[in-house]
Amino acid sequence: MTEDAASRVLAEIEQSREGIIQDVKRLVEVPSVNPNYPGVRSEEYLGQESEANLLLRDRFGYLFDRSQLVKSQERRENFAGVVNGSGKGRSLLLNGHIDVVPAGNPDTWETDPFIASEVSGRIHGRGASDMKSGVIAAFSAIEAIRRSGIELAGDLVVHSVAGEELGEHEVGTGCVLQNGYTADAAIVVEPSASFDSPLSINPTAASLLWGRVRVEGLAGHPGLRRELVRAGGAGAHAGVNAIDKGYLVLQALYRMEEQWGLSKQRPLFKPGQFVVMPGTIHGRGKDIDIPFVFAEYCEIDFIVWYPPEENSDVVKREIEQFVNQSVSLDPWLADNLPTYEWPVEFPGFSTPSDHEIVRALGKSHERANGISAIVEAFPAACDATWIAKTDIPVVNYGPGHLANAHKPNEYCDIDEIIAATRSLALTALDWCGVK
Incomplete structure (x- = not known):
């Protein structure tokens, strides 16, 4: 020039x-x-x-x-x-x-x-x-x-x-x-x-994943809510509110995000770039959309930003294993683990x-x-x-x-x-x- x-x-x-x-x-x-x-x-x-x-x-x-x-x-x-x-x-x-x-x-x-x-x-x-x-x-x-x-x-x-x-x-x-x-x-x-x-x-x-995690519940009458949340209650015998279980999954995603803030740092990327961001949450009864029944499912769609050199399948397994391990202390989720979908992948x-x-x-x-x-x-x-x-x-x-x-x-x-x-x-x- x-x-x-x-x-x-x-x-x-x-x-x-x-x-x-x-x-x-x-x-x-x-x-x-x-x-x-x-x-x-x-x-x-x-x-x-x-x-x-x-x-x-x-x-x-x-x-x-x-x-x-x-x-x-x-x-x-x-x-x-x-x-x-x-x-x-x-x-x-x-x-x-x-x-x-x-x-x-x-x-x-x-x-x-x-x-x-x-x-x-x-x-x-x-x-x-x-x-x-x-x-x-x-x-x-x-x-x-x-x-x-x-x-x-x-x-x-x-x-x-x-x-x-x-x-x-x-x-x-x-x-x-x-x-x-x-x-x-x-x-x-x-x-x-x-x-x-x-x-x-x-x-x-960064690379991008769109993930979806779903937990199942059991329909029940809202008058029995006490049985789900009070010590000595009937628990799953009275029903399972999937939104309650989805909240445990949400907490696990946040903990993973915090962990990544320390473990996934790369040159040129600002600290904390690699995140797990919940974007939408849907929970309801499968055939009813008013709060007169325990939610039968809860789905959380989330966005994942991860380092461009990492393999997407490895990242997916990392997230699934972390969430499953985190929620396994809950008796219902231990026997009814979340299910996962990955609708979109956009490599970095x-x-x-x-x-x-x-x-x-x-x-x-x-x-x-x-x-x-x-x-x-x-x-x-x-x-x-x-x-x-x-x-x-x-x-x-x-x-x-x-x-x-x-x-x-x-x-x-x-x-x-x-x-x-x-x-x-x-x-x-x-x-x-x-x-």
């Missing part, structure tokens, strides 16, 4: 600032909610991911020597493009997802979640942080390079994909990779700000923190923004996992903060969007090389 090329690209980004803001707003206003997200009507949103990617194609398609809409399912198209290099440099992939989570109750928003608003230097709207600002930053970085008249030595590749919010990599990132849109290294533009610094660099992320990823792509991104961030970037783990799941599984070294870096994602009044700081655009453009110049 020459100083002249860097200066020209940075000047182009600064001149394009207002256009970048408008591009983010337009993209936010496409309600590209993942159509398979629990609680939404699929027919209401199916096709909106495609609409968002059609918008990107129409706006940025002219930049690419080769581009196409790629799909594995009808009405769920991805967009991918390639800026050809001279063939004498390394290729770089910029990857982002276009689907978003539902907006939820509109009454909890100060503005319409799908009408982008600009307030106090921030763009508000569903997907502003997760992760349409990052997607626009990636395309805008490419546009700045092209408008500057700079030719790269290596190919520059971009993905805008569907399906990430539910780990549907076969619909999105995996599908596009299988269609040949690969590279020598990759940057996923998920929101990477931390509580300590904006725009941190994330070369690793790990790129060495001294890898060339991490160093190149760090150098570009400092050159573009005047400060050193913090290097730390990404605290959530992302499509970097599926890129890493193809042996492409990958790092996460993009505008926004998870504290603003998946919640009402989501926003992204405009200065952060521009800063990310600068860093991505300079990294492309450095990694791919200038012809």
Whole structure:
């Protein structure tokens, strides 16, 4: 990367600032909610991911020597493009997802979640942080390079994909990779700000499990509650309240989480990152949903974050054995152990923190923004996992903060969007090389 090329690209980004803001707003206003997200009507949103990617194609398609809409399912198209290099440099992939989570109750928003608003230097709207600002930053970085008249030595590749919010990599990132849109290294533009610094660099992320544990009870009359909880009571002869037994399981999960806070610590991960988080609890009679009978079952769904190098089957066994041992002092549960399901598995990823792509991104961030970037783990799941599984070294870096994602009044700081655009453009110049 020459100083002249860097200066020209940075000047182009600064001149394009207002256009970048408008591009983010337009993209936010496409309600590209993942159509398979629990609680939404699929027919209401199916096709909106495609609409968002059609918008990107129409706006940025002219930049690419080769581009196409790629799909594995009808009405769920991805967009991918390639800026050809001279063939004498390394290729770089910029990857982002276009689907978003539902907006939820509109009454909890100060503005319409799908009408982008600009307030106090921030763009508000569903997907502003997760992760349409990052997607626009990636395309805008490419546009700045092209408008500057700079030719790269290596190919520059971009993905805008569907399906990430539910780990549907076969619909999105995996599908596009299988269609040949690969590279020598990759940057996923998920929101990477931390509580300590904006725009941190994330070369690793935890693995995710969704677990479900169920305990059974015995129906009985609530007038006999005393027999279940008082010394000398009849106990299971009068019935078993599954919610009581589920509470014992819940306590065991919390104890496991506390234990992991000490036993599972890894470089780049903040202390306590590896957790067992209860998310939903359901307990009731099987044929009656009022509290006039002892609950006959209790189910707890929980999320597990664990170190990326650990085997998921080993982690599952660790949790099951810990819970079973913890609750076995209860006479009912000793004879009626909990049962387990594991509906979702989303592996983490790990790129060495001294890898060339991490160093190149760090150098570009400092050159573009005047400060050193913090290097730390990404605290959530992302499509970097599926890129890493193809042996492409990958790092996460993009505008926004998870504290603003998946919640009402989501926003992204405009200065952060521009800063990310600068860093991505300079990294492309450095990694791919200038012809």
